[in-house]
Amino acid sequence: MTRPSRPARVLSSALAAGTLLATAACADESGAPEAVSVSAAAERSPSPSPSATPALTGAGAQAALITPADIENDWQVATDAATWRNSMLIGKVDVAGFLTAKSDAADCQRLLDGLYSDSLLGRATGASALRGFTSEDSRMLYQVGDYGSADVDATLDWMKTLPEKCNQFTATGQDGGKRTVQVVALEVPKAGDAREALTVTVQGTAAGQPSTFSTDVAILRVGASGAAVTNGGLSAVDHDSTDRAVQAGAQRLKDVLSGKTPAPLPSQWD
Template identity: 40%
Template structure:
Protein backbone atom coordinates (compact mmCIF):
# COMPACT_ATOMS: atom_id res chain seq x y z
CA UNK A 1 0.00 0.00 0.00
CA UNK A 2 1.38 3.43 -1.05
CA UNK A 3 1.55 5.93 1.75
CA UNK A 4 0.31 9.52 1.42
CA UNK A 5 3.87 10.71 1.97
CA UNK A 6 5.18 8.69 -0.97
CA UNK A 7 2.34 9.89 -3.20
CA UNK A 8 3.04 13.51 -2.34
CA UNK A 9 6.75 13.02 -3.07
CA UNK A 10 5.92 11.47 -6.43
CA UNK A 11 3.63 14.33 -7.45
CA UNK A 12 5.95 17.17 -6.28
CA UNK A 13 8.64 16.78 -8.99
CA UNK A 14 6.01 16.71 -11.71
CA UNK A 15 4.43 19.88 -10.32
CA UNK A 16 7.83 21.53 -10.17
CA UNK A 17 8.46 20.60 -13.79
CA UNK A 18 5.14 22.15 -14.81
CA UNK A 19 6.01 25.28 -12.89
CA UNK A 20 9.37 25.58 -14.66
CA UNK A 21 7.77 25.01 -18.05
CA UNK A 22 5.19 27.71 -17.33
CA UNK A 23 7.93 30.10 -16.20
CA UNK A 24 9.77 29.44 -19.46
CA UNK A 25 6.69 30.28 -21.47
CA UNK A 26 6.22 33.51 -19.53
CA UNK A 27 9.87 34.41 -20.11
CA UNK A 28 9.48 33.78 -23.83
CA UNK A 29 6.39 35.98 -23.85
CA UNK A 30 8.32 38.69 -22.00
CA UNK A 31 11.06 38.56 -24.65
CA UNK A 32 8.44 39.06 -27.33
CA UNK A 33 6.88 41.92 -25.41
CA UNK A 34 10.21 43.75 -25.17
CA UNK A 35 11.12 43.09 -28.78
CA UNK A 36 14.09 40.83 -27.96
CA UNK A 37 15.42 38.55 -30.67
CA UNK A 38 14.15 34.94 -30.56
CA UNK A 39 16.52 32.02 -31.07
CA UNK A 40 17.25 31.09 -34.67
CA UNK A 41 15.29 27.89 -34.12
CA UNK A 42 12.05 29.75 -33.44
CA UNK A 43 9.44 28.59 -35.96
CA UNK A 44 8.13 32.15 -36.55
CA UNK A 45 10.83 34.81 -35.93
CA UNK A 46 9.56 38.17 -34.76
CA UNK A 47 9.52 40.95 -37.36
CA UNK A 48 12.33 43.51 -37.01
CA UNK A 49 12.12 47.29 -37.55
CA UNK A 50 14.68 48.54 -40.05
CA UNK A 51 16.47 51.85 -39.46
CA UNK A 52 15.16 54.65 -41.70
CA UNK A 53 17.29 55.17 -44.78
CA UNK A 54 19.03 58.56 -44.61
CA UNK A 55 17.94 60.91 -47.41
CA UNK A 56 20.40 60.99 -50.31
CA UNK A 57 22.56 64.07 -50.61
CA UNK A 58 22.17 66.23 -53.66
CA UNK A 59 25.06 65.64 -56.05
CA UNK A 60 27.63 68.41 -55.88
CA UNK A 61 28.62 70.32 -59.01
CA UNK A 62 32.28 70.62 -59.94
CA UNK A 63 32.24 74.03 -58.25
CA UNK A 64 31.00 72.44 -55.00
CA UNK A 65 27.51 73.95 -55.13
CA UNK A 66 24.53 71.83 -54.10
CA UNK A 67 22.07 74.09 -55.95
CA UNK A 68 20.35 72.91 -59.09
CA UNK A 69 20.13 75.33 -62.01
CA UNK A 70 16.53 76.09 -61.10
CA UNK A 71 17.48 76.74 -57.47
CA UNK A 72 20.33 79.05 -58.49
CA UNK A 73 17.89 81.02 -60.64
CA UNK A 74 15.41 81.19 -57.76
CA UNK A 75 18.15 82.50 -55.44
CA UNK A 76 18.52 85.71 -57.46
CA UNK A 77 16.97 88.85 -56.02
CA UNK A 78 14.38 90.66 -58.12
CA UNK A 79 13.07 94.17 -58.60
CA UNK A 80 10.34 93.31 -56.09
CA UNK A 81 12.99 92.90 -53.39
CA UNK A 82 14.42 96.37 -53.99
CA UNK A 83 11.18 98.16 -54.88
CA UNK A 84 10.85 101.39 -56.85
CA UNK A 85 12.55 102.86 -58.79
CA UNK A 86 14.33 99.60 -59.74
CA UNK A 87 13.07 97.93 -62.92
CA UNK A 88 14.19 95.22 -65.33
CA UNK A 89 17.29 96.33 -67.21
CA UNK A 90 17.21 97.84 -70.66
CA UNK A 91 20.78 96.73 -71.43
CA UNK A 92 24.36 97.39 -70.34
CA UNK A 93 24.90 100.79 -68.70
CA UNK A 94 26.59 103.21 -71.11
CA UNK A 95 29.15 104.22 -68.50
CA UNK A 96 30.51 100.66 -68.31
CA UNK A 97 32.47 100.95 -71.59
CA UNK A 98 32.94 104.68 -71.27
CA UNK A 99 34.49 104.77 -67.78
CA UNK A 100 35.36 101.26 -66.58
CA UNK A 101 37.33 100.16 -69.65
CA UNK A 102 40.55 101.88 -68.62
CA UNK A 103 44.23 101.18 -68.06
CA UNK A 104 46.58 102.06 -65.22
CA UNK A 105 50.21 101.49 -64.35
CA UNK A 106 49.34 100.98 -60.67
CA UNK A 107 50.01 97.23 -60.50
CA UNK A 108 47.14 95.28 -58.91
CA UNK A 109 44.79 98.19 -59.54
CA UNK A 110 44.61 97.14 -63.21
CA UNK A 111 43.24 93.80 -62.08
CA UNK A 112 40.62 95.66 -60.04
CA UNK A 113 39.55 97.73 -63.06
CA UNK A 114 39.35 94.60 -65.22
CA UNK A 115 37.31 92.85 -62.52
CA UNK A 116 34.85 95.74 -62.32
CA UNK A 117 34.53 95.95 -66.11
CA UNK A 118 33.95 92.20 -66.63
CA UNK A 119 31.78 91.99 -63.49
CA UNK A 120 33.75 89.00 -62.17
CA UNK A 121 34.20 89.96 -58.53
CA UNK A 122 34.67 86.34 -57.48
CA UNK A 123 37.24 85.53 -60.13
CA UNK A 124 35.09 83.88 -62.79
CA UNK A 125 31.92 84.18 -64.88
CA UNK A 126 28.60 84.12 -63.02
CA UNK A 127 26.43 81.02 -62.97
CA UNK A 128 23.26 83.13 -63.18
CA UNK A 129 22.90 86.92 -63.15
CA UNK A 130 20.20 89.56 -63.09
CA UNK A 131 20.53 93.27 -63.89
CA UNK A 132 18.21 96.01 -62.65
CA UNK A 133 18.08 99.70 -63.62
CA UNK A 134 17.35 102.82 -61.61
CA UNK A 135 16.63 105.34 -64.36
CA UNK A 136 16.08 108.13 -61.85
CA UNK A 137 19.75 108.05 -60.90
CA UNK A 138 21.26 106.56 -64.07
CA UNK A 139 22.28 103.54 -61.99
CA UNK A 140 22.47 99.81 -62.62
CA UNK A 141 22.68 96.91 -60.19
CA UNK A 142 24.02 93.54 -61.30
CA UNK A 143 23.50 90.57 -58.97
CA UNK A 144 24.98 87.14 -59.59
CA UNK A 145 25.22 83.65 -58.11
CA UNK A 146 28.79 82.45 -58.43
CA UNK A 147 30.04 79.25 -60.03
CA UNK A 148 33.17 78.97 -57.91
CA UNK A 149 34.49 76.57 -55.27
CA UNK A 150 34.38 77.91 -51.70
CA UNK A 151 38.19 77.98 -51.54
CA UNK A 152 38.29 80.10 -54.73
CA UNK A 153 35.63 82.42 -53.31
CA UNK A 154 37.61 82.88 -50.10
CA UNK A 155 40.74 83.66 -52.13
CA UNK A 156 38.83 86.31 -54.11
CA UNK A 157 37.44 87.81 -50.91
CA UNK A 158 40.93 87.97 -49.40
CA UNK A 159 42.17 89.80 -52.49
CA UNK A 160 39.28 92.28 -52.40
CA UNK A 161 40.08 93.03 -48.76
CA UNK A 162 43.54 94.30 -49.81
CA UNK A 163 42.20 96.82 -52.32
CA UNK A 164 41.51 99.74 -49.91
CA UNK A 165 45.20 99.63 -48.93
CA UNK A 166 46.87 98.66 -52.20
CA UNK A 167 44.66 100.81 -54.44
CA UNK A 168 43.46 103.51 -52.07
CA UNK A 169 44.03 106.11 -54.79
CA UNK A 170 45.38 105.80 -58.33
CA UNK A 171 44.93 107.22 -61.82
CA UNK A 172 43.80 105.58 -65.05
CA UNK A 173 43.10 106.49 -68.69
CA UNK A 174 40.19 105.29 -70.83
CA UNK A 175 40.33 104.40 -74.53
CA UNK A 176 38.98 107.88 -75.33
CA UNK A 177 41.81 109.48 -73.30
CA UNK A 178 39.56 110.41 -70.41
CA UNK A 179 41.67 110.91 -67.29
CA UNK A 180 40.42 109.29 -64.11
CA UNK A 181 41.21 109.82 -60.46
CA UNK A 182 40.07 106.69 -58.58
CA UNK A 183 39.57 106.11 -54.85
CA UNK A 184 38.84 102.77 -53.19
CA UNK A 185 37.51 102.34 -49.65
CA UNK A 186 35.70 99.72 -47.60
CA UNK A 187 31.91 99.82 -47.48
CA UNK A 188 29.54 98.60 -44.78
CA UNK A 189 27.76 95.27 -45.23
CA UNK A 190 25.29 93.32 -43.06
CA UNK A 191 26.85 90.53 -41.00
CA UNK A 192 25.43 87.69 -43.09
CA UNK A 193 26.96 84.54 -44.54
CA UNK A 194 30.29 82.97 -43.62
CA UNK A 195 32.59 85.53 -45.27
CA UNK A 196 32.06 88.85 -47.02
CA UNK A 197 33.74 91.96 -48.39
CA UNK A 198 32.44 95.26 -49.70
CA UNK A 199 34.16 98.09 -51.58
CA UNK A 200 33.23 101.60 -52.63
CA UNK A 201 34.96 102.84 -55.78
CA UNK A 202 34.74 106.53 -56.70
CA UNK A 203 35.88 107.61 -60.18
CA UNK A 204 36.30 111.31 -60.99
CA UNK A 205 36.71 111.53 -64.77
CA UNK A 206 37.74 114.43 -67.00
CA UNK A 207 37.39 114.09 -70.76
CA UNK A 208 39.69 115.63 -73.39
CA UNK A 209 36.99 118.32 -73.82
CA UNK A 210 37.25 119.09 -70.10
CA UNK A 211 33.84 117.59 -69.33
CA UNK A 212 33.65 116.08 -65.86
CA UNK A 213 31.85 112.94 -64.69
CA UNK A 214 31.66 111.09 -61.43
CA UNK A 215 30.97 107.35 -61.32
CA UNK A 216 30.41 105.59 -58.00
CA UNK A 217 30.39 101.82 -57.58
CA UNK A 218 29.47 99.83 -54.51
CA UNK A 219 30.45 96.18 -54.77
CA UNK A 220 29.88 93.28 -52.40
CA UNK A 221 30.72 89.59 -52.37
CA UNK A 222 29.40 87.07 -49.83
CA UNK A 223 29.97 83.34 -49.28
CA UNK A 224 27.14 81.35 -47.70
CA UNK A 225 28.31 77.79 -47.06
CA UNK A 226 29.14 76.14 -50.39
CA UNK A 227 27.60 78.96 -52.43
CA UNK A 228 28.33 82.63 -52.98
CA UNK A 229 26.84 85.74 -54.55
CA UNK A 230 28.15 89.13 -55.61
CA UNK A 231 26.70 92.43 -56.70
CA UNK A 232 27.74 95.72 -58.25
CA UNK A 233 25.64 98.85 -57.79
CA UNK A 234 26.96 101.68 -59.95
CA UNK A 235 25.70 105.05 -61.07
CA UNK A 236 26.67 108.53 -62.19
CA UNK A 237 26.99 110.68 -59.12
CA UNK A 238 26.44 109.00 -55.75
CA UNK A 239 24.88 105.63 -54.95
CA UNK A 240 23.22 104.77 -51.66
CA UNK A 241 24.90 102.23 -49.39
CA UNK A 242 21.41 101.35 -48.16
CA UNK A 243 20.71 99.72 -51.54
CA UNK A 244 23.83 97.58 -51.24
CA UNK A 245 22.91 96.55 -47.70
CA UNK A 246 19.34 95.70 -48.67
CA UNK A 247 20.48 93.62 -51.66
CA UNK A 248 23.02 91.72 -49.54
CA UNK A 249 20.52 91.09 -46.76
CA UNK A 250 17.78 89.95 -49.15
CA UNK A 251 20.23 87.87 -51.16
CA UNK A 252 21.47 85.97 -48.12
CA UNK A 253 17.92 85.30 -46.90
CA UNK A 254 16.76 84.16 -50.34
CA UNK A 255 19.75 81.85 -50.77
CA UNK A 256 19.20 80.32 -47.32
CA UNK A 257 15.50 79.82 -48.10
CA UNK A 258 16.24 78.11 -51.42
CA UNK A 259 18.76 75.80 -49.74
CA UNK A 260 16.25 74.96 -46.98
CA UNK A 261 13.50 74.17 -49.50
CA UNK A 262 15.94 72.00 -51.44
CA UNK A 263 16.73 69.92 -48.36
CA UNK A 264 13.03 69.55 -47.54
CA UNK A 265 12.29 68.19 -51.02
CA UNK A 266 15.01 65.53 -50.91
Protein backbone atom coordinates (compact mmCIF):
# COMPACT_ATOMS: atom_id res chain seq x y z
CA MET A 1 0.00 0.00 0.00
CA THR A 2 1.40 3.37 -0.97
CA ARG A 3 0.99 6.22 1.46
CA PRO A 4 2.16 9.82 1.24
CA SER A 5 5.21 10.72 3.32
CA ARG A 6 4.67 12.03 6.82
CA PRO A 7 3.24 15.55 6.52
CA ALA A 8 4.83 18.57 8.13
CA ARG A 9 2.91 19.90 11.09
CA VAL A 10 2.75 23.64 11.08
CA LEU A 11 -0.05 24.73 13.40
CA SER A 12 1.14 25.87 16.80
CA SER A 13 0.80 23.53 19.73
CA ALA A 14 -0.52 26.46 21.74
CA LEU A 15 -3.71 26.51 19.64
CA ALA A 16 -4.08 22.75 20.00
CA ALA A 17 -3.64 22.80 23.75
CA GLY A 18 -5.36 26.07 24.56
CA THR A 19 -8.33 26.09 22.23
CA LEU A 20 -9.23 22.74 20.70
CA LEU A 21 -8.36 20.20 23.36
CA ALA A 22 -10.46 19.98 26.50
CA THR A 23 -9.67 17.47 29.21
CA ALA A 24 -12.05 15.53 31.40
CA ALA A 25 -11.30 14.36 34.91
CA CYS A 26 -9.59 10.97 35.00
CA ALA A 27 -11.53 8.29 36.81
CA ASP A 28 -8.33 6.57 37.93
CA GLU A 29 -7.50 8.10 41.32
CA SER A 30 -3.97 6.76 41.11
CA GLY A 31 -3.25 9.12 38.23
CA ALA A 32 -1.73 6.29 36.19
CA PRO A 33 -1.71 7.03 32.45
CA GLU A 34 -2.81 3.53 31.54
CA ALA A 35 -5.94 1.85 32.89
CA VAL A 36 -6.70 -1.84 33.17
CA SER A 37 -9.95 -3.13 34.61
CA VAL A 38 -11.72 -6.46 34.87
CA SER A 39 -15.48 -6.41 35.34
CA ALA A 40 -17.15 -8.39 38.09
CA ALA A 41 -19.19 -10.21 35.43
CA ALA A 42 -16.03 -11.36 33.71
CA GLU A 43 -14.56 -12.62 37.01
CA ARG A 44 -17.71 -14.67 37.66
CA SER A 45 -17.74 -16.20 34.19
CA PRO A 46 -16.83 -19.90 34.00
CA SER A 47 -13.52 -20.87 32.44
CA PRO A 48 -13.81 -21.31 28.67
CA SER A 49 -13.51 -24.74 27.16
CA PRO A 50 -10.21 -25.58 25.41
CA SER A 51 -11.84 -24.93 22.04
CA ALA A 52 -13.24 -21.52 23.05
CA THR A 53 -11.51 -18.24 22.26
CA PRO A 54 -9.16 -17.40 25.15
CA ALA A 55 -10.26 -14.54 27.38
CA LEU A 56 -8.05 -11.48 27.68
CA THR A 57 -6.60 -11.07 31.16
CA GLY A 58 -5.57 -7.80 32.81
CA ALA A 59 -1.89 -8.56 32.30
CA GLY A 60 -2.64 -9.66 28.75
CA ALA A 61 -4.42 -6.40 27.96
CA GLN A 62 -1.37 -4.45 29.07
CA ALA A 63 0.94 -6.69 27.05
CA ALA A 64 -1.27 -6.27 23.97
CA LEU A 65 -0.84 -2.48 23.94
CA ILE A 66 1.33 -1.16 21.13
CA THR A 67 4.60 0.61 21.91
CA PRO A 68 6.56 3.44 20.24
CA ALA A 69 8.76 0.79 18.64
CA ASP A 70 5.70 -0.64 16.88
CA ILE A 71 4.67 2.64 15.25
CA GLU A 72 8.14 4.19 14.79
CA ASN A 73 8.70 7.81 13.73
CA ASP A 74 8.77 10.28 16.64
CA TRP A 75 5.79 9.10 18.70
CA GLN A 76 6.20 9.47 22.46
CA VAL A 77 4.15 7.77 25.18
CA ALA A 78 1.76 10.26 26.81
CA THR A 79 1.06 10.50 30.52
CA ASP A 80 -2.51 11.83 30.35
CA ALA A 81 -4.18 9.77 27.62
CA ALA A 82 -7.13 8.74 29.78
CA THR A 83 -8.22 12.40 30.02
CA TRP A 84 -7.99 13.35 26.35
CA ARG A 85 -11.02 15.03 24.80
CA ASN A 86 -11.20 17.16 21.66
CA SER A 87 -13.78 19.94 21.66
CA MET A 88 -13.93 20.02 17.85
CA LEU A 89 -15.84 16.73 18.12
CA ILE A 90 -18.57 18.23 20.30
CA GLY A 91 -21.55 19.08 18.15
CA LYS A 92 -25.25 18.48 17.59
CA VAL A 93 -25.93 17.00 14.18
CA ASP A 94 -28.26 19.08 11.98
CA VAL A 95 -31.07 16.57 11.43
CA ALA A 96 -32.77 18.87 8.92
CA GLY A 97 -29.84 18.30 6.58
CA PHE A 98 -30.82 14.64 6.14
CA LEU A 99 -33.60 15.07 3.60
CA THR A 100 -34.50 11.45 2.87
CA ALA A 101 -32.85 9.49 5.70
CA LYS A 102 -33.27 11.37 8.97
CA SER A 103 -32.53 8.19 10.92
CA ASP A 104 -28.98 8.39 9.53
CA ALA A 105 -28.48 11.52 11.62
CA ALA A 106 -28.53 9.35 14.75
CA ASP A 107 -25.65 7.28 13.38
CA CYS A 108 -23.65 10.43 12.64
CA GLN A 109 -24.33 11.71 16.16
CA ARG A 110 -23.21 8.37 17.59
CA LEU A 111 -19.98 8.68 15.61
CA LEU A 112 -19.19 12.18 16.89
CA ASP A 113 -20.10 11.27 20.47
CA GLY A 114 -18.09 8.03 20.33
CA LEU A 115 -15.02 9.79 18.96
CA TYR A 116 -15.22 12.50 21.61
CA SER A 117 -15.56 10.02 24.49
CA ASP A 118 -13.31 7.31 22.98
CA SER A 119 -16.17 4.83 23.42
CA LEU A 120 -16.86 3.49 19.93
CA LEU A 121 -16.14 -0.05 21.09
CA GLY A 122 -18.62 0.26 23.93
CA ARG A 123 -18.03 -1.15 27.40
CA ALA A 124 -15.57 -4.00 27.84
CA THR A 125 -17.00 -7.18 29.36
CA GLY A 126 -13.59 -8.16 30.72
CA ALA A 127 -10.09 -6.73 30.86
CA SER A 128 -9.19 -3.55 29.01
CA ALA A 129 -6.27 -1.14 28.72
CA LEU A 130 -5.27 2.00 26.85
CA ARG A 131 -2.12 3.89 25.91
CA GLY A 132 -1.67 7.26 24.26
CA PHE A 133 1.08 8.73 22.12
CA THR A 134 1.93 12.25 20.97
CA SER A 135 3.88 13.53 17.99
CA GLU A 136 4.05 17.31 17.61
CA ASP A 137 0.38 18.38 17.45
CA SER A 138 -0.97 14.87 16.74
CA ARG A 139 -2.33 12.37 19.22
CA MET A 140 -2.86 8.62 18.95
CA LEU A 141 -4.94 6.60 21.38
CA TYR A 142 -4.81 2.80 21.35
CA GLN A 143 -7.37 0.80 23.31
CA VAL A 144 -7.70 -2.96 23.67
CA GLY A 145 -10.09 -5.13 25.61
CA ASP A 146 -12.43 -8.10 25.81
CA TYR A 147 -15.67 -6.82 24.22
CA GLY A 148 -17.17 -10.03 22.86
CA SER A 149 -16.92 -11.02 19.21
CA ALA A 150 -20.60 -10.38 18.44
CA ASP A 151 -20.51 -6.85 19.82
CA VAL A 152 -17.27 -5.97 18.01
CA ASP A 153 -18.64 -7.36 14.74
CA ALA A 154 -21.82 -5.30 15.21
CA THR A 155 -19.68 -2.19 15.61
CA LEU A 156 -17.68 -3.08 12.50
CA ASP A 157 -20.88 -3.59 10.49
CA TRP A 158 -22.13 -0.20 11.69
CA MET A 159 -18.86 1.54 10.81
CA LYS A 160 -19.00 0.11 7.31
CA THR A 161 -22.24 2.03 6.63
CA LEU A 162 -20.97 5.43 7.76
CA PRO A 163 -19.15 6.63 4.62
CA GLU A 164 -22.54 6.52 2.86
CA LYS A 165 -24.79 7.60 5.74
CA CYS A 166 -22.49 10.34 7.03
CA ASN A 167 -20.49 11.24 3.93
CA GLN A 168 -20.89 14.94 4.71
CA PHE A 169 -23.08 16.61 7.31
CA THR A 170 -23.32 19.73 9.44
CA ALA A 171 -23.11 19.93 13.22
CA THR A 172 -23.50 22.88 15.57
CA GLY A 173 -20.71 23.37 18.09
CA GLN A 174 -20.92 24.56 21.68
CA ASP A 175 -20.40 28.15 20.54
CA GLY A 176 -23.27 27.93 18.06
CA GLY A 177 -20.91 27.82 15.10
CA LYS A 178 -21.52 25.46 12.21
CA ARG A 179 -19.07 22.65 11.52
CA THR A 180 -18.80 20.58 8.38
CA VAL A 181 -17.99 16.93 8.98
CA GLN A 182 -16.78 14.54 6.27
CA VAL A 183 -16.48 10.77 6.69
CA VAL A 184 -14.65 8.58 4.20
CA ALA A 185 -13.62 4.94 4.21
CA LEU A 186 -9.97 4.19 4.94
CA GLU A 187 -8.08 1.13 3.76
CA VAL A 188 -5.84 -0.42 6.42
CA PRO A 189 -3.74 -3.62 6.44
CA LYS A 190 -5.66 -6.90 6.57
CA ALA A 191 -4.85 -7.61 10.20
CA GLY A 192 -6.79 -9.55 12.80
CA ASP A 193 -10.00 -11.45 12.13
CA ALA A 194 -11.93 -8.36 10.97
CA ARG A 195 -11.40 -4.64 10.76
CA GLU A 196 -12.91 -1.34 9.53
CA ALA A 197 -11.46 2.16 9.35
CA LEU A 198 -12.55 5.72 8.59
CA THR A 199 -11.06 9.17 8.25
CA VAL A 200 -13.18 11.89 9.85
CA THR A 201 -12.53 15.56 9.09
CA VAL A 202 -14.17 18.40 11.02
CA GLN A 203 -13.96 21.96 9.65
CA GLY A 204 -15.07 24.91 11.76
CA THR A 205 -13.70 27.79 13.79
CA ALA A 206 -11.78 28.03 17.05
CA ALA A 207 -11.04 31.33 18.77
CA GLY A 208 -12.52 33.01 15.72
CA GLN A 209 -10.04 31.35 13.37
CA PRO A 210 -10.75 28.67 10.73
CA SER A 211 -9.63 25.27 12.00
CA THR A 212 -9.60 21.74 10.65
CA PHE A 213 -9.28 18.61 12.75
CA SER A 214 -8.73 15.26 11.02
CA THR A 215 -8.53 11.81 12.56
CA ASP A 216 -8.29 8.21 11.47
CA VAL A 217 -10.34 5.74 13.46
CA ALA A 218 -9.78 2.01 13.03
CA ILE A 219 -11.34 -0.89 14.91
CA LEU A 220 -10.19 -4.50 14.67
CA ARG A 221 -11.13 -7.83 16.21
CA VAL A 222 -9.06 -10.85 17.20
CA GLY A 223 -11.20 -13.61 18.66
CA ALA A 224 -13.53 -12.05 21.24
CA SER A 225 -11.18 -9.12 21.83
CA GLY A 226 -11.26 -5.77 20.09
CA ALA A 227 -8.90 -2.84 19.64
CA ALA A 228 -9.42 0.75 18.55
CA VAL A 229 -6.96 3.25 17.11
CA THR A 230 -7.65 6.97 16.82
CA ASN A 231 -4.91 9.07 15.26
CA GLY A 232 -5.36 12.71 14.42
CA GLY A 233 -4.52 16.35 14.85
CA LEU A 234 -4.75 19.83 13.38
CA SER A 235 -2.78 19.00 10.27
CA ALA A 236 -3.06 16.17 7.76
CA VAL A 237 -3.31 12.70 9.32
CA ASP A 238 -0.27 10.43 9.24
CA HIS A 239 -2.01 7.38 7.74
CA ASP A 240 1.20 5.33 7.84
CA SER A 241 1.17 5.47 11.63
CA THR A 242 -2.45 4.28 11.64
CA ASP A 243 -1.45 1.35 9.42
CA ARG A 244 1.41 0.41 11.74
CA ALA A 245 -0.80 0.61 14.81
CA VAL A 246 -3.42 -1.65 13.24
CA GLN A 247 -0.94 -4.24 12.04
CA ALA A 248 1.19 -4.28 15.19
CA GLY A 249 -1.85 -4.18 17.46
CA ALA A 250 -3.48 -7.16 15.78
CA GLN A 251 -0.27 -9.18 15.97
CA ARG A 252 0.34 -8.32 19.63
CA LEU A 253 -3.25 -9.24 20.51
CA LYS A 254 -2.97 -12.51 18.62
CA ASP A 255 0.29 -13.33 20.40
CA VAL A 256 -1.17 -12.56 23.84
CA LEU A 257 -4.26 -14.71 23.23
CA SER A 258 -1.94 -17.53 22.09
CA GLY A 259 0.10 -17.31 25.28
CA LYS A 260 3.11 -15.69 23.62
CA THR A 261 5.07 -12.61 24.62
CA PRO A 262 4.64 -9.89 21.96
CA ALA A 263 7.66 -8.20 20.42
CA PRO A 264 7.85 -5.12 18.15
CA LEU A 265 7.28 -5.98 14.51
CA PRO A 266 10.31 -5.73 12.21
CA SER A 267 10.22 -2.56 10.16
CA GLN A 268 8.36 -2.88 6.86
CA TRP A 269 7.85 0.83 6.29
CA ASP A 270 11.23 2.23 5.22
